[in-house]
Each structure stands twice: as structure tokens, then as C-alpha cells.
Amino acid sequence: GAVVSQHPSRVICKSGTSVKIECRSLDFQATTMFWYRQFPKQSLMLMATSNEGSKATYEQGVEKDKFLINHASLTLSTLTVTSAHPEDSSFYICSARDRTDSYEQYFGPGTRLTVT
Amino acid sequence: AQSVTQLDSQVPVFEEAPVELRCNYSSSVSVYLFWYVQYPNQGLQLLLKYLSGSTLVESINGFEAEFNKSQTSFHLRKPSVHISDTAEYFCAVSGDSSYKLIFGSGTRLLVRP
Numbered sequence: 367g368a369v370v371s372q373h374p375s376r377v378i379c380k381s382g383t384s385v386k387i388e389c390r391s392l393d394f395q396a397t398t399m400f401w402y403r404q405f406p407k408q409s410l411m412l413m414a415t416s417n418e419g420s421k422a423t424y425e426q427g428v429e430k431d432k433f434l435i436n437h438a439s440l441t442l443s444t445l446t447v448t449s450a451h452p453e454d455s456s457f458y459i460c461s462a463r464d465r466t467d468s469y470e471q472y473f474g475p476g477t478r479l480t481v482t
Numbered sequence: 483a484q485s486v487t488q489l490d491s492q493v494p495v496f497e498e499a500p501v502e503l504r505c506n507y508s509s510s511v512s513v514y515l516f517w518y519v520q521y522p523n524q525g526l527q528l529l530l531k532y533l534s535g536s537t538l539v540e541s542i543n544g545f546e547a548e549f550n551k552s553q554t555s556f557h558l559r560k561p562s563v564h565i566s567d568t569a570e571y572f573c574a575v576s577g578d579s580s581y582k583l584i585f586g587s588g589t590r591l592l593v594r595p
Binding site: 372398400408409410412461473474475476478 | 514516518523524525526527528531533572576577580581582583585586587588
């Protein structure tokens with residue numbers, strides 16, 4: 367089946383530093399990857415849609431200069447949280463859609479970011 | 483625009499009892515419907531999906547959901563739950579050209595012995 371990995375699974379960083387999270391599709395090519403943020407006991411909030419080779423499309427209210435997204439290949443997208451602050455602490459989840467015009471998304475296991 | 487409503491934030495149920503988790507959607511385009519399950523500190527796992535064809539879809543672990551177009555619903559059911567079914571369940575809809583998934587607020591299923 368389609369597998370999506372995320373790295374790291376957990377990261378703790380100091381306020382003001384930047385953190386990069388990787389999302390990889392392991393056994394399929396993903397033209398589109400999505401990045402979500404989830405607060406405790408809440409649903410997933412879509413942050414941005416990442417298409418291979420083009421700029422990401424951000425949802426309203428998401429700062430594109432703070433959450434940098436790069437989708438350089440068909441199997442890798444990265445999310446960089448720049449100048450992180452404690453309020454950026456959250457669970458970040460990515461998903462990927464394969465090339466075959468499918469509405470199904472395959473989710474990564476998530477990355478727990480804690481900013482101290 | 484598409485939206486999903488999960489009216490029940492938490493559903494407590496005793497082990498081996500039946501359960502129904504409700505999901506209603508609104509959409510102006512064709513819909514594709516999904517149920518995902520999330521265990522603590524983990525990502526989402528696809529439980530089942532409706533893309534086309536039979537309106538009744540089933541998962542390998544005993545869950546089923548029925549797409550009801552007239553009632554705009556996609557309720558999730560299981561005739562007999564286990565302790566291990568305790569988790570958060572999210573209903574989601576897709577179908578427009580953006581391929582985005584729109585999630586409901588989630589329902590926590592709490593199975594008690």
C-alpha cells in the first residue's frame with residue numbers, strides 16, 4: 367500500500383530557531399502533498415497545498431514566510447517553521463496524493479513540534 | 483463550498499455494544515467521502531471510503547458506512563465494538579478540483595469494559 371513517512375517524529379527546539387520537517391512518499395510518486403496542523407483534541411487544519419515544482423498554495427491566515435514549503439521532487443516535500451515560537455508548538459501532519467487523479471490522500475504519522 | 487459536520491464530540495459505549503458515529507456533509511459538487519481513525523499521538527489511518535458504486539462500504543475490522551445522498555450523510559457503524567476501537571474518528575469530504583480534504587471536527591469513541 368501507499369506509505370508516507372515523516373521525519374522527525376518529535377522535535378524540541380528553542381524559540382527563535384528554525385525547524386525542518388520532511389514528508390516522503392515511499393512507494394509512489396506524489397504530485398500533490400498537503401500540510402496540516404492539529405491542536406490538541408481538535409481536527410486537522412489544512413495549512414497549504416504543495417505541488418511538485420511549483421509554489422505552495424497557502425490557506426487563508428497561514429503565514430507563508432513563517433511556514434516555508436518546498437516540494438522539490440515527486441517523493442519529497444518539506445515544511446520549515448522559521449523563527450519558531452511557543453505558539454507554533456503543534457502536531458504537524460502531511461499527506462500525499464498520487465498521480466492517478468485520485469481524491470484519496472495518504473497520511474504520514476505526524477511530527478510533534480515543541481518550542482521552548 | 484464543502485463542509486462536514488460531526489455532531490457528536492464524544493461517544494461513550496460499552497464493549498460489544500453497537501455504535502453509530504454521525505457525519506453529515508454539504509457540497510455543491512460530486513462528493514467523495516472518507517472516514518479516518520486516529521490513535522493518540524499518531525497520524526491518520528484510512529478506515530473506509532466512498533468514491534463510487536455501492537453506497538455501503540465496509541472496512542476490514544468490522545466498520546461500515548453508508549452514503550445517503552438524500553440525507554447528505556455518511557454515518558459510520560459497527561455492530562459490536564472492542565476496547566481497541568477507542569480512538570478519534572474523522573469524517574472527511576472531497577470532490578472539487580482542488581482535491582482538498584475537508585474534515586469534520588472529529589468524534590472520540592470511548593469504549594468501556
